[in-house]
Amino acid sequence: MSVSVRIPTILRTYTNGAAEVAGEGSTLRDVLAKLDADYPGIGARILDDSGKIRRFVNVYVGDEDVRFADGLDTATPAGVQVSVIPAVAGGC
Amino acid sequence: MALATTETPAAVDFGPASALSCRECGTRYDLGPSFACLECFGPLEIAYEFGRVTREQIAAGPTSVWRYRDLLPVPADVAAKPNLAPGWTKLVKADNLARELGLRSLHIKDDSGNPTHSFKDRVVAIALEAARNFGFHTLSCSSTGNLAGAVTAAAARAGLSACVFIPADLEEAKIVMASVYGGKLVGIEGTYDDVNRFCSELIGDPLGDKWGFVNVNLRPYYAEGSKTLAYEIAEQLGWRLPEQIVIPVASGSQLTKIDKGFRELVKLGLVEDTPVKIFGAQAAGCSPVSTAFKAGHDVVQPVKPNTIAKSLAIGNPADGPYVLDIARRTGGAIEDVDDTEVVDAIRLLARTEGIFGETAGGVTVGVLRKLVAQGALDPDAETVVLNTGDGLKTLDAVAAHARPAAVIRPSLEAFRTAVADA
Secondary structure (H helix, E strand, O other): OEEEEEOOHHHOOOOOOOOEEEEEOOEHHHHHHHHHHHOOOHHHHHEOOOOOEOOOEEEEEOOEEOOOOOHHHOEOOOOOEEEEEEOOOOOO | OOOOOOOOOOOOOOOOEEEEEEOOOOOEEOOOOOOEOOOOOOEEEEEEOOOOOOHHHHHOOOOOHHHHHHHOOOOOOHHHOOOOOOOOOEEEEOHHHHHHHOOOEEEEEEHHHOOOOEOHHHHHHHHHHHHHHHOOOEEEEEOOOHHHHHHHHHHHHHOOEEEEEEEOOOOHHHHHHHHHOOOEEEEEOOOHHHHHHHHHHHOOOHHHOOEEEOOOOOHHHHHHOOHHHHHHHHHHOOOOOOOEEEEEOOOOHHHHHHHHHHHHHHHOOOOOOOOOEEEEEEEOOEOHHHHHHHHOOOOOOOOOOOOOOHHHOOOOOOOHHHHHHHHHHHOOOEEEEOHHHHHHHHHHHHHHHOOOEOHHHHHHHHHHHHHHHHOOOOOOOEEEEEEOEEHHHHHHHOHHHOOOOOOOOOOHHHHHHHHHOO
8 A cells, every 4th residue: 555654853864854755555564664665774763673663752644643553553544644753742 | 873953053052051861862962952862762851061059049049930040951141031930939838738638748839820820831931042042933832721821921021923732622711811912822623642743743844944842842941941840849848858749740741850850959969868759640531641650561551531631631641651760769659530539629729728720730639639548648748739720721620619609689688698697
């Protein structure tokens, strides 16, 4: 499935400054693997050494925080937007 | 990978602050408008090189947070700049409430006395100086309400533009208050976490260029403002640390920074190193940190909030893991109360001490009461509880319980019949 991936400012050094890049895969896991193949090194910024989403990263598929869905197994239907967002933003 | 930081103007002056440092991995960066570590996404904090700071020096300072300017990332002449000069709020000796709860010594740090009636003026004051330093023209934030008002007011005083974002369904008083100071208030259809996500995306977009988002790209500076609660409590207790403190938890930033503030006072020799048990308070309808604490977890599973305590309704708290660490390290706990207990606690605080707290204050006092009942708080230890906002902003929460005793004609007879004989 082809999807779009929104890249946060601090990871745009990997994407030559692009805020949004094309992605591919039927689950978030596949999309992130393809992203790392296209932009080597970016995967390790999003996933930790054991392959889990880092503690301070939020990933959304569409409007859903994947921690409320199926995590890395969350389905990524064609055309959906995947957003990677640093978790430390915000708060009161 | 190069550790390029965002470009900053040459003339920045952050007083004793020396760098940004990742709380997770310790990587250091130049002071700039950035908030997440390029290595691990961990939160960036301010690192300092403090000079000599004495009690006398502090006591001779202004009656605002600026008496602690030598401990904050602000220039030495900060008090002379146009800002709201918040802080130095009352530490109320709460003997009536203490008696009712069976505590020996209780104080309420009443932050409803700030310029926009919540503790948010403290954090915004520090973020404003960072915005000035970085040459930003617009002050912005994602907010559960109180912060939006604090930002628009501070921007008005400083002569900056403001554009703030809130969940569209907030309390009317918070919407009116955030709008009255000018600037743009934008309601987002969604929860606070949706608003937060929106702001994180706006910040990387040309639309948000030269904007200082106080709790996003200025968050390391902003968060330091909560340390002033710790400084004031210690100074107002006669330069001592309290034995127990109960603090509301939304993102967890405030609790984390109060702990940091106490530690700094010890390190600087301004107070004796006595143990402080730190307790966190959440509303049951949004209690991801309390749930994790009770389950023994060290990560926080996000939730979708549903509580009248909207100022604490953050389902995905950024500093949740640190709150867990601090409560466990100090021998404290995280507890939660339901909305009925929140309303009861607002009324209890008002009835016993003449302080009308907002729902967040109800959560904190409610949790205080619950912790005493559970035996988790030592009734003989010196205890401090925070009221972080004003009940006038959350009138709906108690309106049904706070009505006139009678409405009568202006005659003694009518009064005698209706009230005086009752």
